[in-house]
């Protein structure tokens with residue numbers, strides 16, 4: 001039985017919502033689509049906005065067999081408690097695990113004897129950053145936190161672009177005149193404008209039955225709404241208006257990987273490789289790059 005909204009914390013609602021539909025099943029299969037060789041050298045990982053981190057831990061368990069250090073940035077103490085238990089349960093005990101209970105916007109980055117990382121995961125937390133904060137975060141990831149060939153993986157829902165399934169949260173926000181959540185398309189565009197490249201893209205879709213998840217969904221939607229709602233009533237009414245007839249709510253989204261700027265990458269390859277054929281190839285690439293820069297200017 002679902003709880004009444006007043007005794008219902010965001011953390012509990014999030015946990016319930018994720019187990020009420022087929023989300024974790026879908027994510028599990030999604031991670032199977034990624035070639036394990038793509039992340040073969042990864043030992044050090046940063047997670048931004050981990051929540052209970054079940055989704056990130058499943059990703060790591062499947063794809064990063066050799067994880068030695070995991071650093072999570074999370075602003076909500078309830079989620080930190082859940083995450084600690086999940087890390088103990090799912091990842092090996094000799095892992096160096098650090099959790100920073102703070103806003104990602106003010107975190108200074110990795111430190112100690114390994115001031116850089118191999119992989120950053122930002123799953124479903126960019127909704128809570130404004131445009132300037134998102135752009136600052138992308139630049140911090142690539143300029144300060146990641147190794148030269150490090151990768152960033154972002155997971156976000158789709159809404160009005162690259163799908164015919166509008167995001168249910170944004171349907172409620174549009175109807176009730178709240179600030180909309182950012183979608184995958186916009187973040188990919190922002191990254192490309194800054195010179196980063198989207199490498200691999202893995203789309204997904206999952207389902208919820210409105211009857212079983214109405215309360216958890218409304219509680220989650222209320223948590224970050226701008227401006228705030230007084231209670232869940234208008235959210236529940238809007239969900240019913242949109243989804244009661246069908247009873248099913250479909251959510252689509254994407255997991256994608258991002259690489260650093262092409263120039264940095266080519267320079268790095270030149271320094272590392274001595275094979276002449278390879279250098280020829282790099283020189284050719286660099287020329288193409290310079291030509292395209294000249295065309296643009």
Ligand SMILES: C[S@@+](CC[C@H](N)C(=O)[O-])C[C@H]1O[C@@H](n2cnc3c(N)ncnc32)[C@H](O)[C@@H]1O
Nearest residue numbers: 049050051055074075076103104123124125128
């Ligand atoms: C929708 S949950 C996603 C949790 C997890 N990443 C996943 O995909 O299952 C978003 C998480 O990001 C956290 N968060 C939101 N804004 C944040 C910020 N500015 N700094 C750190 N964490 C943040 C929230 O507290 C929440 O735990």
